[in-house]
Amino acid sequence: MIQSIIFDMDGTLFQTDKILELALDDTFNYLRSLKKWDTITPIDQYRGIMGVPLPKVWEVLLPNHSQEEREQTDAYFLARLVENIKSGKGALYPHVEEVFRYLKANNCSIYIASNGLTEYLQAIVSYYNLDKWVTETFSIQQIQTLDKGDLVKSIIKKYDLKKAAVVGDRLSDINAAKANGLLAIGCNFDFAQENELAQADFVIDDLMELKPIIAKFEIAQGNTGS
The missing domain is CATH 3.40.50.1000 (HAD superfamily/HAD-like)
Known part of the structure; x- marks a missing residue:
């Protein structure tokens, strides 16, 4: 048995869908504010690779960014996810x-x-x-x-x-x-x-x-x- x-x-x-787009939008708005992103939030691209570890996510979504920038983005994204969970949005x-x-x-x-x-x-x-x-x-x-x-x-x-x-x-x-x-x-x-x-x-x-x-x-x- x-x-x-x-x-x-x-x-x-x-x-995850209930908080993912919110957190991803916040994260890419943050990147836009730093002049490190100038197009739409790649939510569909993320959906396609959903389930892979986050370090690999940022390699795909931010292929032209440095490892340090990816790590900073990862930390910001994690903070937004956790905040959304704790505020009951999931x-x-x-x-x-x-x-x-x-x-x-x-x-x-x-x-x-x-x-x-x-x-x-x-x-x-x-x-x-x-x-x-x-x-x-x-x-x-x-x-x-x-x-x-x-x-x-x-x-x-x-x-x-x-x-x-x-x-x-x-x-x-x-x-x-x-x-x-x-x-x-x-x-x-x-x-x-x-x-x-x-x-x-x-x-x-x-x-x-x-x-x-x-x-x-x-x-x-x-x-x-x-």
Whole structure:
């Protein structure tokens, strides 16, 4: 049976879309004020790469800027994101709490593995009191390789996980599951891409759909004597 589930955060548990454009607009307005940007905010470009670590985001969005400028931009963007979270402008996806209660009631441990930065993740966890369900939240900052597969591997090692699933909306989540021999469940939410989801074991349109998937997976394993 599934004993543990590792969730992605952005676009899976947290509706990042509600604060992303606000924070990105603020950030590029800041760059404009410094005479370091003179065109539209690249929100569509960001949506296309949503889910990759922020250092890689700024390499794509600011290809002609220095590393120091990218780091300054990153810090400003992070501050705006955190402020938006703390002011209640974000939201969890529907049924997050209900699904978490169901998982805990069925002795399934919950973890979060995200390409988001630690301060950002902690702001979400604190604002929505996710600690009462989530065993631990892991940031890509904890892994030198910036590889989500390695981040998931570290969770497996730390908690000696045996039968687990990864739930996320992007290819990095699916690949992280596959690389570690875990069940990959794709979320067809805001930032998801059809060609990426096609590589998951299951695809859901609502977190409530996790319940029957987990139940079916347990039955299938029972039939094989697992």
